[in-house]
Amino acid sequence: MKLIEPSIGVIRPDWRKEFKRLEGAYAPATIKAYYTDLAHFENWCRAHAMQPFPAEPLTVSVYLEGMAPNRSVSTIQRRMYAISRSHRLLRLQDPTQDEDVHLAMRRIMRSKRCRPKQAKGLTQEYLEKFLEVQPDNPWGIRNRAIISLGYDILARRSELVALMTDDIEERSDGTLRLMIRRSKTDPFGMGRLAFTSKRTARLVGEWLKWRGPEIEPLFCGIYQGQAINRALGPDTIKLIIKNAASVCGLKRIEADAFSAHSLRVGAAQDLLRNGHDTAAIMRAGGWKSVDVMARYLEFAEYNVWS
CATH class of the missing domain: 1.10.443.10 (Intergrase catalytic core)
Structure with missing residues (x-):
């Protein structure tokens, strides 16, 4: 199913409907995280006049690197995985497999040299x-x-x-x-x-x-x-x-x-x-x-x- 974006006449896939296919195959918390992260990506694309589906590798790279100053590596990686999963569910080419996106993630990880935060042990x-x-x-x-x-x-x-x-x-x-x-x-x-x-x-x-x-x-x-x-x-x-x-x-x-x-x-x-x-x-x-x-x-x- 596809939806028409009335303001600009662009046809965009209905990723929310396609994500129904994940129910029963993944934990509810995982599916909820996918929904939240993709909504964030979609809103960012709309604010920057970029197309979320199918997304260009350059769009994904700019999106990920823009989060680097204020988001942890794990959050950025999780949102990248959500973009990847959504494109595969929609049977679109996965932009996260492009070399430019790989290089963007390497730049992010090298710029944020910090260990994952560990909870204090309740010994x-x-x-x-x-x-x-x-x-x-x-x-x-x-x-x-x-x-x-x-x-x-x-x-x-x-x-x-x-x-x-x-x-x-x-x-x-x-x-x-x-x-x-x-x-x-x-x-x-x-x-x-x-x-x-x-x-x-x-x-x-x-x-x-x-x-x-x-x-x-x-x-x-x-x-x-x-x-x-x-x-x-x-x-x-x-x-x-x-x-x-x-x-x-x-x-x-x-x-x-x-x-x-x-x-x-x-x-x-x-x-x-x-x-x-x-x-x-x-x-x-x-x-x-x-x-x-x-x-x-x-x-x-x-x-x-x-």
């Missing part, structure tokens, strides 16, 4: 503080279970909110076994097993006792003191960690360094300090790449001889 030292400051109410019961479980299983926030009550199983030793059915690096849902400490099993048990048996998501919202049968959004995990960091007595600059990803980072760093090898850490966190995992561990201060 055992901080874990105790974050659990201690939770309030003695239903929100505190839930948040303690989330923080402790997220640390034990090295969870991404998307993995925590996707857990269902049926995904956990009590073990005879007082711990829990969980099936993480889908993650960022497991788009087809092969799943991975994860195990918890006894403390986490106790905290999750306290939450389930208060929450009741009729709720499908493991962690749900609370409205007017009642559990509601609706999973939390990923941003709620971030808020829980940020709020805990802000009230446990840390300096602001230190508290601001925490994010939802801090659970995963801190647990991986603790595993390294405690003498676990690379294979064990990769298995625990579900990493497929040693290079990616290594970024999580580079700030771990440990002494293997102690």
